[in-house]
Amino acid sequence: xxxxxxxxxxxxxxxxxxxQEEANALxxxxxxxxxxxxxxVFLEFLQVDGKGLILHIGIPKSPKVHYAASGDCFIRVNAAxxxxxxxxxxxxxxxxxxxxxxxxxxxxxxxxxxxxxxxxHKYIERVGSQLEPTSFLRxxxxxxxxxxxxxxxVGCVLxxxxxxxxxxxxxxxxxxxxxxxxxxxxxxxxxxxxxxTINGPIEEVIKKTIDKVAQFIDGASFKDGEKLVKxxxxxxxxxxxxxxxxxxxxxxxxxxxxxxxxDNRIEVRSPGKLxxxxxxxxxxxxxFSRNPNIVRMLHxxxxxxxxxxxxxxxxxxxxxxxxxxxxxxxxxxxxxFLVTVKHQKIASIEDVIAxxxxxxxxxxxxxxxxxxxxxxxDMQKVKKALQRLRADGVIxxxxxxxxxxxxxxxxx
Numbered sequence: 001x002x003x004x005x006x007x008x009x010x011x012x013x014x015x016x017x018x019x020q021e022e023a024n025a026l027x028x029x030x031x032x033x034x035x036x037x038x039x040x041v042f043l044e045f046l047q048v049d050g051k052g053l054i055l056h057i058g059i060p061k062s063p064k065v066h067y068a069a070s071g072d073c074f075i076r077v078n079a080a081x082x083x084x085x086x087x088x089x090x091x092x093x094x095x096x097x098x099x100x101x102x103x104x105x106x107x108x109x110x111x112x113x114x115x116x117x118x119x120x121h122k123y124i125e126r127v128g129s130q131l132e133p134t135s136f137l138r139x140x141x142x143x144x145x146x147x148x149x150x151x152x153x154v155g156c157v158l159x160x161x162x163x164x165x166x167x168x169x170x171x172x173x174x175x176x177x178x179x180x181x182x183x184x185x186x187x188x189x190x191x192x193x194x195x196x197t198i199n200g201p202i203e204e205v206i207k208k209t210i211d212k213v214a215q216f217i218d219g220a221s222f223k224d225g226e227k228l229v230k231x232x233x234x235x236x237x238x239x240x241x242x243x244x245x246x247x248x249x250x251x252x253x254x255x256x257x258x259x260x261x262x263d264n265r266i267e268v269r270s271p272g273k274l275x276x277x278x279x280x281x282x283x284x285x286x287x288f289s290r291n292p293n294i295v296r297m298l299h300x301x302x303x304x305x306x307x308x309x310x311x312x313x314x315x316x317x318x319x320x321x322x323x324x325x326x327x328x329x330x331x332x333x334x335x336x337f338l339v340t341v342k343h344q345k346i347a348s349i350e351d352v353i354a355x356x357x358x359x360x361x362x363x364x365x366x367x368x369x370x371x372x373x374x375x376x377x378d379m380q381k382v383k384k385a386l387q388r389l390r391a392d393g394v395i396x397x398x399x400x401x402x403x404x405x406x407x408x409x410x411x412x
Contacts, residue, residue, distance in 0.1 A: 016052025020045055023055045030057070033069035038062070063276030063288065065093045094252040097275035097290045101252040102155035105144045109152045109167060111137070119201045120160040127300055141293055154251060155293045158202045165199045174198040174209045174246065174257045178216040182264040182372060192216075197256075203298060206246050206305045209259065210239050216261045231263070231343050237319035238266065240312035241328060241339050243305050245270040247295050253335065264375050266341045273332045280330045283313055321346070326375070344375025349385035354394060357411045365395060365409040 017023050023045075030038055042058030067073050073089050074081045084092065093099030114120060115133035129136055137143050142156035157164050158172065165173045178192035198208045217233060245257050250272025260267045274280070276288035289295050298306050307315065317327045320341070329340040345352050352374040357363055370382045386409060389395045395409040402408070 014048060014051045014054070016048050016054050017045075018052055020053065023053075026055065029069060035067045035069075035071075036064055038066060061277045061279060063096055064098045065089060065096060091252060095250060095272060095275065097288060100290075100292070101250070102153060102158070102291045102293050103141070103144050104154050104252075105146050105151040106154060106157050106167065107146075107151060109157060109161070111143070111150070111152060114152050114156060114160050117160045117162055119162065119204070123160065123297075123301070126302060140297065142297075155291065155297075158251065158294060159297055160201060162201070163199060164201065168251070170251060170254045171256045172251055174205055174259060176209065176212045176216065176259045176261070178261045180263060182262055182368075182377070184377070186262075202246060202294065203301075203305060206243055209242050209246070209257075213238060213242065213259060213261065213266070217266075232323070233266065233325070233341060233343065234319040234323045237316040237323075237328075238341065239305075240307070240316040240319075241268055241341065244312050245337075245339070247298065247306055248275075248290055249337075250275075250290060255336070264343050264372050264377075268339045268341075269333075269336050270339075271336055273335060274337060280332065283330060284317070316341075342375040343372075349374045349376055349382060350389055353385065353389060357395065361411050363410070364398065367407070 027043065031041065038059060039062070040060050042056075042060075044056045046054045046056055048054055065073060072083050073085065073092070074083050075092065076082075090099065094101040111134060114137065120133055120137075124131070124133065124136055131139065134143075137152070137156060138150060142153060142159070143150035144153040145151075152161075154168065157167050161167050165171070175195045175197050177195045179186050179190050180192055181187075181190045196212055198205050198212065200208065214235065217231060217238075242259065245259075245268050249257060249270040253271035255271040257271070258267075258269045260269075272290070274283075275290040278286060278288045295306065298304055306312065313328070320327060324345055324347070326342055326344045326346055329342070331338045331340070347355075349370065353365065353370055356373055357365070363369075365386065367379055367382050367386070370386065371377065371379070374382070376382055386395065386407075390397070390409065393412050396412040398408045398410055
């Protein structure tokens with residue numbers, strides 16, 4: 001049993017500053033004693049009747065790791081703060097993009113392992129370089145100096161090692177699933193087949209992932225009675241989202257990219273939250289790369305898989321719009337970034353239903369079928385749309401006495 005007590009406070013909870021100068025020491029600590037200094041801080045004083053001034057401080061997301069005047073580093077955990085040190089600080093730097101994990105040495109890889117790689121020789125030929133392989137790697141910052149010795153780094157291994165997934169200590173493959181369901185939660189038996197794991201150098205992984213997703217989508221459909229309705233997504237939109245997932249993920253995290261193809265949507269989950277000052281709200285406007293060397297090396301190719309940084313999501317949104325589909329949805333979930341591409345028409349649910357029964361006059365409409373057709377996950381929204389069309393005389397129930405959960409409709 002848990003006892004809950006209410007404590008009535010007898011003292012004043014709000015004690016404001018008498019004037020703005022009283023807050024100078026606090027502001028100086030924030031702006032001058034943190035290392036490095038906190039940038040773009042928003043400060044304002046709020047007047048509280050009879051209680052003085054309250055200092056409101058707004059601190060934007062930063063691409064840097066900051067230390068207090070004591071030299072300690074803290075992270076926020078819910079409503080509390082927690083001091084971190086050592087490897088946790090390093091990991092925070094990788095997550096933010098303040099430290100480049102792609103420049104970290106891979107100590108058990110010899111330079112010869114890379115210089116003998118067919119992927120490297122093919123790359124040098126495609127970009128028209130006359131440098132010998134070791135010099136090329138050094139000039140491209142793909143060798144990191146350690147103890148007076150240059151060692152292949154993570155970016156180098158991802159680009160040119162024959163099997164980076166076996167070489168690196170963290171998982172860096174892509175897993176592609178085809179799930180025959182539209183529900184948020186799925187069961188193992190709803191897998192159309194075992195997930196496909198895609199390995200290899202990073203450019204090869206991108207191309208194989210695009211091909212595998214296209215293959216699964218080509219067979220993606222759902223049943224309208226005895227008729228199969230095929231799903232269709234703009235190829236260029238999916239390509240840009242998949243490329244972004246591979247080149248911008250956090251490779252310091254021990255997880256693969258997961259691409260799940262449902263009956264009414266595609267989910268692409270890549271390890272790592274958004275780096276630097278990036279947020280879900282500024283994805284289309286601001287630019288920040290966690291793996292700039294990888295991005296640059298791929299973009300230097302004569303037929304690059306990636307646009308210049310920042311253009312990919314704009315392309316994806318525009319291509320989805322041309323296809324009449326809603327824009328992609330973005331979410332930071334746990335320690336990952338999730339992109340959802342819904343097979344949801346920009347048109348209203350009612351318009352989708354009306355068009356479907358016009359094109360398919362013998363169709364029997366159910367809540368589940370309409371959710372497939374429209375991409376709308378909310379059962380209640382679909383139910384209300386069907387009820388509105390019934391009230392308007394567009395559709396009628398097959399059986400007036402059917403249970404509410406088994407209601408189906410046909411053209412009126």
